Amino acid sequence: MKPFTYSRAASLDESRTATTVAGAALLAGGTSLLDLAKCGVTEPEQVVDITRLDGLDTIQASSEGARFGALARMSRVAAHADVLANFPAVAQSLSLAASAQLRNMATLGGNLMQRTRCGYFRDPRAFPNCNKRNPGSGCAALGGVTRNHAVLGTSEACIASYPGDLATVLVAFDAVVHLGERAVPADDFFLLPGDTPDVEHPIQPGEVITAISIPGSAAAKRSTYLKVRDRQSYEFAAASAAVGLELEADGRTIRDLRVALGGVASKPWRSRAVEAELIGKSLTEEAVCAASWRAVDGAVPHGDNAYKIELAPRVVARAILSLGGLA
Amino acid sequence: MVTPHPNHKPPEHGIHLMTDTIKLDINGKAFTLAAEPRVTLLDALREHLGLTGTKKGCDQGQCGACTVHLDGERVLACLTLAAQAEGKAVTTIEGLAGEDGTLHAVQAAFLEHDAFQCGYCTPGQIMSAVACIREGHAGSDAEIREYMSGNLCRCGAYPHIVAAVRQAAEAVR
Numbered sequence: 365m366k367p368f369t370y371s372r373a374a375s376l377d378e379s380r381t382a383t384t385v386a387g388a389a390l391l392a393g394g395t396s397l398l399d400l401a402k403c404g405v406t407e408p409e410q411v412v413d414i415t416r417l418d419g420l421d422t423i424q425a426s427s428e429g430a431r432f433g434a435l436a437r438m439s440r441v442a443a444h445a446d447v448l449a450n451f452p453a454v455a456q457s458l459s460l461a462a463s464a465q466l467r468n469m470a471t472l473g474g475n476l477m478q479r480t481r482c483g484y485f486r487d488p489r490a491f492p493n494c495n496k497r498n499p500g501s502g503c504a505a506l507g508g509v510t511r512n513h514a515v516l517g518t519s520e521a522c523i524a525s526y527p528g529d530l531a532t533v534l535v536a537f538d539a540v541v542h543l544g545e546r547a548v549p550a551d552d553f554f555l556l557p558g559d560t561p562d563v564e565h566p567i568q569p570g571e572v573i574t575a576i577s578i579p580g581s582a583a584a585k586r587s588t589y590l591k592v593r594d595r596q597s598y599e600f601a602a603a604s605a606a607v608g609l610e611l612e613a614d615g616r617t618i619r620d621l622r623v624a625l626g627g628v629a630s631k632p633w634r635s636r637a638v639e640a641e642l643i644g645k646s647l648t649e650e651a652v653c654a655a656s657w658r659a660v661d662g663a664v665p666h667g668d669n670a671y672k673i674e675l676a677p678r679v680v681a682r683a684i685l686s687l688g689g690l691a
Numbered sequence: 692m693v694t695p696h697p698n699h700k701p702p703e704h705g706i707h708l709m710t711d712t713i714k715l716d717i718n719g720k721a722f723t724l725a726a727e728p729r730v731t732l733l734d735a736l737r738e739h740l741g742l743t744g745t746k747k748g749c750d751q752g753q754c755g756a757c758t759v760h761l762d763g764e765r766v767l768a769c770l771t772l773a774a775q776a777e778g779k780a781v782t783t784i785e786g787l788a789g790e791d792g793t794l795h796a797v798q799a800a801f802l803e804h805d806a807f808q809c810g811y812c813t814p815g816q817i818m819s820a821v822a823c824i825r826e827g828h829a830g831s832d833a834e835i836r837e838y839m840s841g842n843l844c845r846c847g848a849y850p851h852i853v854a855a856v857r858q859a860a861e862a863v864r
Binding site (some may be wrong): 398 | 709728731736750755758763765766767769770771772774775817819823826828837838839841846
């Protein structure tokens with residue numbers, strides 16, 4: 365790590381001001397920032413610790429909705445009884461992420477700001493060409509080892525996948541990211557790489573994530589997060605699905621369905637095609653399996669990651685069927 | 692100011708770097724060190740204070756060898772700045788046994804079950820296991836495996852580690 369100064373923000377305004385200073389970085393749990401500083405991906409000159417700010421770690425959840433302060437820690441939210449009761453997919457996505465130690469450290473706001481795990485992005489010394497790190501320098505991943513790269517939402521400039529679990533659930537349930545006064549739908553908080561993969565969020569200098577809110581819904585109450593990966597635990601998703609299901613009073617017609625994919629796209633990937641295909645239909649294995657293939661509409665393989673195009677629909681189907689008691 | 696650990700040797704730098712004064716509460720004792728702001732809690736423990744029980748494995752948050760407790764919760768010392776730990780109670784493997792040397796139940800169980808081979812990951816495993824039991828996440832072998840997954844053992848002593856954690860959990864209960 366290159367040397368930096370350390371200070372503690374005394375107020376939210378002070379942390380907002382810090383984001384306008386070139387070379388300054390906000391420090392919350394530190395699990396991403398210090399890791400990337402050690403890799404040489406980020407080289408802050410000033411680190412401003414915001415974890416001692418009061419009132420930003422509240423956790424509220426009911427059938428009406430949820431609101432989490434940006435500094436609420438992953439382990440706390442994952443274990444919160446009201447979150448488990450009303451937003452089980454949120455709790456599961458957090459419990460299945462990282463390790464117990466990291467979940468004790470990492471905050472929800474920091475979780476949203478985590479960077480891709482693309483091995484080329486994370487190794488500047490060996491791979492100087494990365495459009496995300498160094499715009500215009502090219503993409504070392506193209507033609508490289510791409511097992512963990514994205515098949516959806518990629519561009520010629522970048523095929524990195526978004527690695528997070530929580531945000532996949534957030535986009536499925538129309539969550540909102542609060543930047544003080546400004547509220548940004550979670551789906552819009554993550555940008556497609558396009559020609560500018562270095563720009564990942566619409567957050568502006570002077571803005572700091574203050575909270576995340578999720579509207580309550582029957583689908584959120586009956587929800588799950590299914591994560592499939594190369595090892596049982598402590599691993600990023602090869603493919604994951606956040607799913608919520610609401611049935612009509614007849615107990616078999618789908619009234620509401622939410623589907624989002626993780627581990628396969630350049631951003632948390634809402635799959636409205638699967639939702640539209642199944643809403644109003646009867647919940648049957650045949651219908652679900654057929655519709656789940658719409659999850660990879662437009663997918664483009666890049667060598668080693670082609671398996672994700674077959675894996676992702678199966679993960680979606682299994683998640684829907686397990687919620688419906690059919691798997 | 693409390694005297695630093697007897698093994699303390701300040702690091703030698705070829706160039707002058709800005710240092711901060713950092714006050715830490717480690718295993719119930721107060722320490723003051725002069726260190727650059729970028730010094731992690733792990734390096735502060737090992738290189739500044741001579742507390743080498745906490746191990747450096749990957750130094751990138753992937754192996755769990757550096758697990759310590761901050762205010763009773765397990766965290767990774769390699770991804771925590773020493774400055775972030777100011778005002779919090781740090782517990783390391785050196786602080787686990789009783790004053791008279793009586794081993795903690797988890798330490799005793801690791802010995803009894805031979806839950807290590809080379810031993811390098813063991814301090815992190817033990818600190819993680821103590822927290823795992825305290826959190827109530829040691830109810831079954833499957834739960835122990837899941838909640839201990841942040842601690843890697845390259846020797847592959849996992850079956851014995853699970854057995855040790857299970858026994859210690861029962862002993863604590």
